[in-house]
Each structure stands twice: as C-alpha cells, then as structure tokens.
Amino acid sequence: MHVPRLIPEAAWLEQLSASVIVIIDGKLRYANAAALCLLQAESPDEVIGHAVTDFIHPLDVSRVLARIRRAQSEAVTNPATEFRIYTCRRRLLVLAMTSTHFEHGGQAGVLATFLDMSERAAMETRLRETDENFQRMMNTMQDVFYRTDAQGITRYVCPAVKNVLGYEAQEIIGLPAGAFYPDPSEREALIAAIRQHGAVHDFPGRMRRKDGAIIDISISTHALFDEQGQYAGVEGIWRDITERKRMERELERLATYDTLTGLLNRRCIIEQLEQALMQRADRRAQRPLAVLLLDLDHFKRVNDGHGHAVGDRVLRQFADVVLAQKRAPDVFGRLGGEEFLLLLHDADEATARQVGERIRQAVESTLIALAPGETTRLTVSVGLAQADPADRSPSAVLERADRALYKAKHRGRNCVCA
Numbered sequence: 505m506h507v508p509r510l511i512p513e514a515a516w517l518e519q520l521s522a523s524v525i526v527i528i529d530g531k532l533r534y535a536n537a538a539a540l541c542l543l544q545a546e547s548p549d550e551v552i553g554h555a556v557t558d559f560i561h562p563l564d565v566s567r568v569l570a571r572i573r574r575a576q577s578e579a580v581t582n583p584a585t586e587f588r589i590y591t592c593r594r595r596l597l598v599l600a601m602t603s604t605h606f607e608h609g610g611q612a613g614v615l616a617t618f619l620d621m622s623e624r625a626a627m628e629t630r631l632r633e634t635d636e637n638f639q640r641m642m643n644t645m646q647d648v649f650y651r652t653d654a655q656g657i658t659r660y661v662c663p664a665v666k667n668v669l670g671y672e673a674q675e676i677i678g679l680p681a682g683a684f685y686p687d688p689s690e691r692e693a694l695i696a697a698i699r700q701h702g703a704v705h706d707f708p709g710r711m712r713r714k715d716g717a718i719i720d721i722s723i724s725t726h727a728l729f730d731e732q733g734q735y736a737g738v739e740g741i742w743r744d745i746t747e748r749k750r751m752e753r754e755l756e757r758l759a760t761y762d763t764l765t766g767l768l769n770r771r772c773i774i775e776q777l778e779q780a781l782m783q784r785a786d787r788r789a790q791r792p793l794a795v796l797l798l799d800l801d802h803f804k805r806v807n808d809g810h811g812h813a814v815g816d817r818v819l820r821q822f823a824d825v826v827l828a829q830k831r832a833p834d835v836f837g838r839l840g841g842e843e844f845l846l847l848l849h850d851a852d853e854a855t856a857r858q859v860g861e862r863i864r865q866a867v868e869s870t871l872i873a874l875a876p877g878e879t880t881r882l883t884v885s886v887g888l889a890q891a892d893p894a895d896r897s898p899s900a901v902l903e904r905a906d907r908a909l910y911k912a913k914h915r916g917r918n919c920v921c922a
Contacts (some may be wrong), residue, residue, distance in 0.1 A: 526606060528613035531555055542620055544591040549624045551592070561588035561596070571603055575614045579605040586621055598622045651739040652681050656695070659737070668744045670714030684896050686718050698727050698738055710743070712919055720749040762838040763775075764816055765823040773845050775836025777898040780847065781891060793891040794856035795845040797905040798826070798863070801883045801917040803842040810874050818870075818872055818882070825870050829863045845902075853922060859922035860886040870916060881919035885909055890922070 517524050517536045526534035535543065535551050543559065562570050564587040571582045583603040587595050599618040599798045606615035648668055651660040658681050662675050667674075669684065676684075682691040690709050697704050703726035711721050719815045725740025768776065777795065784790045800822060807815040819842065826844065830836055835847040846863075848856050864884055871879040887909025890902050914922040 510600040525616050525618075526608070526613055527556055527576075527616060528611050530543055530557070530569075530572070532690070533608075533613065539618075542591070542597070543589075543617075544593040544595060546812055547591070547838050558590070559589045561590065563590050567610050568601075571601075572616075574615050575605050576612050581605070588672070596622075598624075603872055607730040607791075647741045647743040649741050650681070651737065653737040656691075656734055656737075660739075668713075668719070669711060670836075678855045686710055686712045694723060695738070698725060699735065700849075702727050703740075711742075712847055719744050719746040721745060765820055765838050767844070768835065768837030770837070772901075773835065773839065773847065774834075774898050776835050777845075777847055777901065780849065781895050781898065781901070784891065785894075785896060787857070790893055792850045792851050792855075793850045794853065794859050795889050795891070795905050796848065796856060796863070796920075797887040797889070797902070797909045798844040798846065799885050799887075799909055799913075800842040801885055801913075803882070806874070806880075806882075813872055821870070822867065822882070822884070823871060825866050827865055829859070829866045831859065847903075853888065855921065856888050856890070860888055864918065864920055885912040885917045886920040887912055888922040889922060 509736050520536060521538055523539035524534075524536045525532055525539050525544045532551050532554055535545070535548065540548060542552055557565050558570070565587070566906075567598070567750060568587050570583060574580060575582050582602065584600045586598055586600050589599055590701070598621045599624060600621045601616050601618040603614050603616040605614045613669075640857075641856035646664060649660075649662040650658060650664045650665075652658050658676050658679055663673050665671055665673055682688050682754045685691045687710070694704065694707055694709060695806045697707060703724075705724045707721055707723040707725075709721045709921060710718050712718055721742045722745045723740065723742040725742075727738055728736040756806050760769065760772050761767065767773075780793055784793060802821075803815070803818070808819050819838075822842075823836075823838070824834060826846065828910070830846060831848070832850050834851075835849075836844065838844050848859060851859065867882060867884045870881070872882055873879055887905045887907070889908055891901050895901055901905060908921045912919050915921065
C-alpha cells in the first residue's frame with residue numbers, strides 16, 4: 505500500500521546536507537534527500553510509512569521512543585543523543601539526533617535532524633581500545649615506563665614503579681625525576697647524554713627506593729621535541745638491575761680474588777707484577793721493585809695429618825699474619841697451594857729483605873690452631889728477587905724468585921734468600 509509522503513512546506517529542506525525526518529504516530533512520514541541517502545534507500549517507499557522502530561537497534565529502541573514521545577507531547581526540543589540504527593541495506597550506523605515538536609495538518613509529530621557519527625564512534629572505539637591496550641601493557645610491565653617534561657618533572661610513570669621503588673605512581677607524578685637519584689650528578693649525566701645523542705641505551709644509574717635502599721638501574725630512553733623542534737623532555741624505560749650488578753660484582757670478585765684466603769688470585773697478582781714492570785719501562789728513572797715468593801714449610805704434613813679443612817684454616821691464618829706485617833703499598837696474592845707472592849713497590853734489596861725477615865719471624869712466632877687444644881708453629885721460606893731494568897715480563901722475575909726460594913729450602917728452610 506502506497507503511503508503519501510508528507511513534505512513540509514519548506515522545500516529547501518531537500519537542499520540540506522543534514523538529514524531531516526518527520527515522525528507522526530511512530531512512523532516516518534518524511535525524509536529529505538540527505539536522510540534517504542544516509543538510510544541507503546533506493547526509493548522513498550523503503551522509508552516512508554515504515555515504523556521508526558524498524559530502523560533502530562533493539563537495544564536503543566526504548567530510549568529513542570521515550571525522547572520522541574517527549575518531543576511530541578510536551579512540545580520540547582530534545583538535546584542531541586546518540587543511538588544505533590540499521591539502514592535499508594542493514595548497515596549499522598551510529599547517529600546523533602536532535603528532535604523537536606512539529607505539527608502538520610493538525611497532527612502532532614516530531615521533526616528530527618541527525619548526523620552520521622559512525623566514523624567518530626569507530627575512532628573513539630579504536631582510541632579506547634588503544635588506551636586500554638596501553639594501560640594493560642603498562643599494568644603488566646616489569647620495567648618502568650616514564651615520561652618527563654623539559655624541566656625534568658615526571659608527567660607519567662607506569663604502575664610497575666611500585667614494585668621497583670615502593671612508591672605508587674601518583675606519588676611520583678609531578679615530582680622532579682632527579683629527586684629519586686642518590687646523586688643528582690648521575691641524572692645530569694643522563695640528560696647530557698640524551699641531549700648529545702638524542703637517545704641512550706642501557707645507560708647505568710642508581711635510584712633511591714622509598715625505604716632508603718639504593719638500587720642499580722639501566723635506562724633506555726630518548727628525547728622528546730615539540731612542534732618547533734625544541735626539547736620537550738624524555739620518555740623511555742628503566743629496569744632494576746641490582747641483582748644483575750650483584751652477580752657481576754660477585755663474578756668479578758671470583759675472577760680476581762682467591763676464594764679461600766680473599767687475597768688476589770694467581771692471575772691477578774701476576775697481572776699486578778706485569779703492570780709494575782710496564783710502568784718501570786715507561787719511566788726514565790726506574791724506581792726499585794722487588795718480589796717475595798713465600799712458601800710454607802712442611803705444609804703437606806698439616807694436610808696429611810689433620811685434613812684439608814684444617815689445612816685451609818692454616819692458610820687463612822698465615823695470610824692474616826703476612827697482611828699484618830707487609831707495608832701499606834705492598835700487594836699480596838696467592839699463587840696456589842701454600843705458595844704466595846708479595847709485590848713490593850719502591851723497595852730495594854735491603855728493604856725487601858727487611859720485610860721478608862719481619863714476615864718470617866712473625867710466622868715462626870705465631871701459634872697455629874690445628875684442633876681444639878692443639879697448636880703448632882710453622883715456618884716459611886722466602887725467595888727474594890729484584891726487578892732488573894731489562895725485565896719486560898713477570899716470568900723472568902718469578903724465575904729468579906723461584907731459584908732464591910729453592911736456595912732457602914736447601915739451606916734448611918725458615919730463611920730469606922736472594
């Protein structure tokens with residue numbers, strides 16, 4: 505059945521780009537050209553005479569009908585509201601509609617105008633999803649994402665900061681980033697590097713936790729610039745590497761020090777000797793340099809008679825005796841077993857012999873605990889060697905010291921020989 509199209513007297517409505525419709529008794533009685541196009545109607549008959557509810561999304565019907573009834577019965581203008589519709593081709597759109605009271609031929613109705621908000625709604629959905637994804641990522645990060653402005657004020661920090669520094673994010677936002685550095689110069693060095701290079705990767709630093717503890721951090725960040733190309737701040741991530749640093753320091757310690765005595769190990773004490781020889785070679789006036797090679801006498805008897813645990817304790821006690829007798833600049837290390845090396849800077853043969861004798865006498869007079877209620881006295885043989893101007897490697901000096909030690913052993917032990 506053909507339903508006549510009710511056309512308002514203002515024919516210019518057909519020229520509007522905005523969509524305009526007239527609703528009487530819940531049915532569409534007029535739709536201008538823009539409305540028919542929006543509704544994807546190939547002819548007015550697909551729209552005119554149809555119930556308005558035929559086009560409204562089921563979940564929005566009650567809300568839209570309430571507004572239509574209000575405009576029709578109370579002669580008021582409803583502010584814009586958004587709702588979903590289906591076009592004649594069943595395409596889902598989001599519209600923003602404004603409705604007002606309208607009378608035609610003695611019949612009360614509603615004049616409505618609406619705009620297609622589908623693209624904006626889709627964009628808002630995408631932005632909302634992007635924001636939700638960003639927040640979800642920030643909430644699950646173990647590293648700390650942050651952003652500061654050009655003055656170094658923290659403008660954003662992710663929730664992970666609570667696990668690392670002990671502060672809630674809102675406690676940090678608005679405060680200078682430098683306030684959490686134990687040494688402000690470290691923050692200044694970071695900013696200087698960013699300004700110079702534009703970005704830094706794995707930049708070392710430290711921060712102070714809420715409980716006062718200092719942690720090691722690694723920072724990867726880049727500079728931000730405004731529309732005029734002016735520096736606007738930085739953003740990036742930093743992570744707590746305290747445990748990694750602790751392990752690195754432990755590995756360095758294990759690579760440097762003897763695990764039993766805490767002295768420099770064989771590699772490092774020989775490296776110290778090599779560096780000392782190289783420094784002598786670079787100087788016109790060579791300062792005297794000497795080494796003492798120390799070997800505990802009859803130490804095998806301790807291990808064989810009392811076990812290696814007692815032997816280890818004896819070695820530690822021996823090391824303590826030597827440390828108490830050596831001069832402050834002397835460098836002491838363990839070569840292995842019961843053999844030790846003392847490196848003496850600025851020591852001629854007389855000085856080196858004096859130090860060796862002092863150590864020998866201290867060892868001889870020290871009571872060594874072997875077991876509860878059982879003590880003994882040990883002695884040490886010492887080989888002394890002076891560095892020659894032609895020495896370029898530790899091996900030459902150590903060979904002479906070893907020969908001197910061999911001489912001390914053959915003279916009955918418990919003596920210093922050169």
